[in-house]
Amino acid sequence: MLVVTPKISTTHSRSAAVTRLSSLTLLSSEEMDALSTAEGTRQHVRAQGEILVEGAPVREASIILSGWACRVRQFPNGRRQLLGLLLPGELVGECRQRSALATASVIALTDVTLCARPDPRARPGLAEAYAVSAAIEESYIFRQIARLGRLTAYERILDWLLEVQERLAIAGLAEGGRFPLPMTQEMLADMLGLTSVHVNRTLQILRREGVLELSGGSVLLREQDRLAELVDYRSVTVTAG
Amino acid sequence: MLVVTPKISTTHSRSAAVTRLSSLTLLSSEEMDALSTAEGTRQHVRAQGEILVEGAPVREASIILSGWACRVRQFPNGRRQLLGLLLPGELVGECRQRSALATASVIALTDVTLCARPDPRARPGLAEAYAVSAAIEESYIFRQIARLGRLTAYERILDWLLEVQERLAIAGLAEGGRFPLPMTQEMLADMLGLTSVHVNRTLQILRREGVLELSGGSVLLREQDRLAELVDYRSVTVTAG
């Protein structure tokens, strides 16, 4: 239950955003400072609150500093589908276009803290980091399509958990197969195209098999190599040499 | 079976690419000329051929001049999922990043003709058109996720056909609910996360209901307003005012 991160013991270690973006490409110290400065002016959104509304204009791109968010599509009959996660250090509302409207709503799954994205002009490292981030995000989106289209409930859950772990690890928020999972089984169901009842039953199978511990909003994944093979999970690679 | 387009009777009317891109934003005549010139140097890919390979470097962005292509993810056990279509006038291999690797393979579903994308620098109209095109593409991708996650086979097919029609219509390739559909039922199945047997049975239901005519690689959709309501289909909007 207790997550210890002994190696990062300085009072105020690097934020998730700095950890993530500086791991995507080499950032100058000026660029890291720009990020830290930007993090000073935060914006808070309560759980369930809307960060972006589908069809509404996108003001400016933001970076998620803490908390989990997701893109979502709502159907009129009550069904809804979570299109993809947005985790700390990741960007919201990137677009290359003036007068752009959001192509999907974004809501906060937990309480979320955001800040404006530092201007990438005259900061090639940041521009590169944003571009790499966008490319990685695209590959997460494609993975979500393949997951929903061709994996069983059992495989979907494993594949998705492996992805979440990888994404959190990039931001320094997962360690040793353990990471937070602040979502109800109903949210999981909406993310994975299942019902909450079936998510529940499948999670129990995974627990019984010993590959998964799940309690108090925190997960421990065991035997990850075997699981990754099972669902053909591949780590993200978007840049060459 | 015979598709007549009487209004465009000049010998060489606008290409699908020019039709589509100039409908996304206002293009100057120089920009339209640049497109037409670019179309002079074509590249051909046979059906089933690879246009982009996942994990390989992306050379340059291209425009599809004719034929259908798609992004695809292949699983080791033979399963595969088509991630999304790429239709005439749409762009392949857009990325904002040097040394980028393709995040998914792209294959030709039919014989495909491509050309290099004219340089958008110093051509604000083209830059805008590419940006709008990318935004629209993103909304198609989100729609694919929602389709696979939350619609039944019956709904998936209708929703997808409505989207294909809208996309072809933008390029001037659909009219009066009739458009080409050069895909086998097995391809449809891989696109919609179903088996070909179930696609077959569902198509028969649609035919029996009279909402769909399908033969010789060509479709006719009837009662589109009713169908659109049935699956909560919304036309794409990505730019304000």
Add this chain to the structure above:
DNA sequence: CGCGTTCTTGACTGCTTTCAAAGATGGTGG
């Protein structure tokens, strides 16, 4: 006309959903 691919059909299996209700959990106020 012959062959390979694609489409169609039937019978059966099974994964996932639905509906309903009971149990656990966590936060709040008394």
Add this chain to the structure above:
DNA sequence: CCACCATCTTTGAAAGCAGTCAAGAACGCG
């Protein structure tokens, strides 16, 4: 510290949508 409430998780039984396997029919192409 405990009772209480809302939310979340768990369980059971039954139904349904979609998958599997297999074989025959139709189609398109050379």
